[in-house]
Amino acid sequence: MPHAQFDPAARQALAVTAVDAKVQADLSWQQIADVTGYSVAFVTAAVLGQHALPEPAAQAVAELLGLDADAATLLQTVPTRGSIPGGIPTDPTIYRFYEMLQVYGTTLKALVHEEFGDGIISAINFKLDVKKIADPEGGERAVITLDGKYLPTKPF
Numbered sequence: 001m002p003h004a005q006f007d008p009a010a011r012q013a014l015a016v017t018a019v020d021a022k023v024q025a026d027l028s029w030q031q032i033a034d035v036t037g038y039s040v041a042f043v044t045a046a047v048l049g050q051h052a053l054p055e056p057a058a059q060a061v062a063e064l065l066g067l068d069a070d071a072a073t074l075l076q077t078v079p080t081r082g083s084i085p086g087g088i089p090t091d092p093t094i095y096r097f098y099e100m101l102q103v104y105g106t107t108l109k110a111l112v113h114e115e116f117g118d119g120i121i122s123a124i125n126f127k128l129d130v131k132k133i134a135d136p137e138g139g140e141r142a143v144i145t146l147d148g149k150y151l152p153t154k155p156f
Contacts, residue, residue, distance in 0.1 A: 002052065004078040011049035011079045014071055018047045021065040035060040041128035052078045118153040125149035 005011060022032065033043035036057035043061070046053045053061060053075045062072035089095045101108075112121060127147040135141045 002078055003076075005080050008049065008080040008082075010074060011077070014067075014074050015047065015049045017071070018061075018065055018067065021067065022047075025065065027064070032061060032064060035064050039127070039129075041130070046075065048083065049079050050081050050083060052076055112150075116150045116152070119151050120153075121146075121148035122151050123148060 022029075029044045029047075030040045032047065033040040036043050036053065038046075038053075038057060042051060043053070043057070045051050046057075047061065055076055058072045058075035061075060062068070084094060089098050113119075125148065127145075129143075129145040129147070131143045131145075133141050133143055
């Protein structure tokens with residue numbers, strides 16, 4: 001039976017423990033995801049406390065990271081989502097995403113509504129991908145794909 005959390009403290013503490021175990025074992029997020037059969041983005045988010053893992057995946061992650069049975073159970077709970085406390089983010093990487101939404105948020109809204117109509121893009125029925133590509137002008141570029149199901153507003 002799925003269980004929900006209403007206090008994010010336990011999942012936050014587990015995230016700290018899991019990341020420490022990941023570092024100690026010198027594992028990549030991809031290596032952790034590989035034992036689950038799920039995407040690296042989904043598993044990373046789950047280990048960081050933003051998604052519940054199905055039981056077999058939670059068991060596999062716990063075993064790989066050397067976590068106990070309580071941790072495996074906790075990885076299966078539906079979390080209280082939201083990893084950024086109130087206010088403007090201070091981490092430079094997270095801040096750049098905040099900045100992108102400050103600059104392009106209204107543009108994205110206008111283009112999505114023009115293309116689809118009134119509604120939202122789901123963050124539940126959602127896929128995320130991050131790729132590194134060569135920049136023709138030198139260096140590297142990040143290609144971030146946000147792939148969410150469009151959910152139209154339904155009058156009632």
